[in-house]
Amino acid sequence: MDLNLSGRTIIVTGASSGVGLATTRLLLAEGAQVAACARDGERLRSVLSDLPGASPHRLFTASCDVTDRDSAQRFTDAVLGEFGSIDGLVCNAGRSLMATLDDTDDQAFRDEFELKIFGSWNMVRAARKALAESGAGSVVNVNAILSRQPESRLAATSAARAALLNLTHTLAETLAEDGTRVNSVLLGLIDTGQWRRRFESSGTTLSYDEWSAEIAANRGIALGRFGNADEVAFHIVTLLSPRSSYTTAATIDVGGGVARYV
Template identity: 45%
Template sequence: MITIDLSDRVAVVTGGSSGIGLACVERFLEAGAAVAFCGRDQARLDAARDKLQQKYPQARLLAHACNVLDAEEVGAFADAVRSHFGRTDMLINNAGQGRVSTFATTTDDAWREELELKYFSLLRPTRAFLPMLREARGSIVCTNSLLALQPEPHMVATSSARAGVVSLTKSLATELAPDGVRVNSILVGLIESGQWRRRHAEQAREGQSWEDYTGELARKKGIPLGRLGLPDEAAQAIFFLATPMSSYTTGSHIDVSGGLAKHV
């Protein structure tokens, strides 16, 4: 296994209290980095922080409540990171969720909410942390979805917004390259999450295990590897793009979909 020492680096992860974000926090801690992560739910943040401190007693860790759609809160988060750690080398824009709706069922307000979520959950942290990222000649990685290239009719607003984030990532990579700041993204397919666990509890046949339920789901979706991805598998791709392991890569995206991608 390739190892890398990030003991002199600071990583910032939005949406870091669960799922892919929390897996990212762990990857960076294991490599020795200091990590700041945020989320909206204070109780969930506290629980994640406590669990991480128990698992990594020497961890340099900052958990900060923050709504990434609120410019003042994001600015306060960036100030806290600078005060606590003095720098930011890697920004992981991971906050966000999907909206299930068709064109016929998506209202104007729902379109606005979805576009704001997908764009500003990336734009506001990037603006707030960019001064430190320029100082560090650092990196930005965005968690995006395969829906950007393979839209689903039942997720029309999310698919459209995700496609825009691909273009935005490329534009940022070009604009920030002279500052030495790299910008990349991952495109995830179906990844195990609390949402899928809840669906299993609600939809599974009597006695149907999690493995059988997700295996059946993967077959229906046409995932060649025959299963859902793990949060850590997405985090590993993010880790690669965020660190000097990918020092000559910018404006790119990595497919993390188990072979579901047809256009990457």
């Protein structure tokens, strides 16, 4: 199916690994022009340079700290200078802080909200005018099932994720007047670099597949495994498509059936 993304310009934050990298790859395959950013610009360029379709006229990369409003604005201005338009925005920059309330200091709490809330809000307000001018503007906030189903071992992250989900619905209502759609993809356990690092430091004698399957069983994932970044990217890119033109303020769970909320 043609998703009508050919020639459209999409920004992807946190594009150097995991879901951001997979989304960039799929967008290029769909013929889109991609403006990719991450804090480590050198690593970003190294990772993306070999992607199919990653020619200079279709892929723009730059360092950007999405928690800093000026940095977000500079990057967005550079994208407009490079491609002349912005049709979509994927707010993907993020991480999880594995810590209980008792183990989370005030600064760590603030850092989680800075990244989850301002990481999206800074990019949205920087790109808002261009998205409105697109005629098919779309924002996808990459969030987590934690936003609706918190875990005590991820206390600050759960709270920040819930705040981002709330903000996403407000943005959907506010930006509807511009003709811009705003949606969420909520992740469960996805096989990314974070989980690989946890496996390597776990000291387990199990293989990665055995170790991850054991975690999946303990977390109640119905499909019995972690998801992968490509499975998430599919939903992100579908929501960006003009074919999803009547979908806004929606959430799509990509969690293998782990959600327990109704």
